[in-house]
Amino acid sequence: MASELYRSIYAVTAKIPYGRVTTYGQIARLVGNPRLSRIVGCAMHAAPEGLPCHRVLNRRGELCGAFEPLGKDTHRLLLEMEGVTFLPDGRVDMERFLWYGPEDK
DNA sequence: AGTATGACATAGC
DNA sequence: AGCTATGCCATAC
Numbered sequence: 001m002a003s004e005l006y007r008s009i010y011a012v013t014a015k016i017p018y019g020r021v022t023t024y025g026q027i028a029r030l031v032g033n034p035r036l037s038r039i040v041g042c043a044m045h046a047a048p049e050g051l052p053c054h055r056v057l058n059r060r061g062e063l064c065g066a067f068e069p070l071g072k073d074t075h076r077l078l079l080e081m082e083g084v085t086f087l088p089d090g091r092v093d094m095e096r097f098l099w100y101g102p103e104d105k
Numbered sequence: 106a107g108t109a110t111g112a113c114a115t116a117g118c
Numbered sequence: 119a120g121c122t123a124t125g126c127c128a129t130a131c
Binding site: 023024025028034035036037038039040041042043044045047053056058059063064066067 | 111112113114115
């Protein structure tokens with residue numbers, strides 16, 4: 001960490017409103033490089049506690065499946081607790097809860 | 106210090 | 119419409 005890019009990523013991630021989700025690509029875009037999606041993932045891997053990384057999903061609307069010890073069940077529960085509804089596919093309703101950026105706030 | 110791989114996404118075929 | 123190939127930056131070996 002200690003990188004400015006990381007700071008930006010964490011900043012954006014921390015700005016995700018309650019009950020809203022976003023994608024790696026979206027964060028990457030907000031940071032300035034739509035192709036940094038992988039870096040965002042790396043940043044999440046090293047994400048400090050307090051960072052709502054559970055609100056960060058992949059393009060499918062699913063958590064990358066790498067949500068450690070908690071597991072996807074806890075993940076789903078966490079989002080549902082915030083008011084995010086899940087589709088029968090097990091994916092988040094992106095059309096309704098996808099965060100389009102600070103301006104959407 | 107260089108190579109390989111990655112919590113992804115987009116474009117091309 | 120689904121799969122392959124490429125891009126980006128950082129971390130790990």
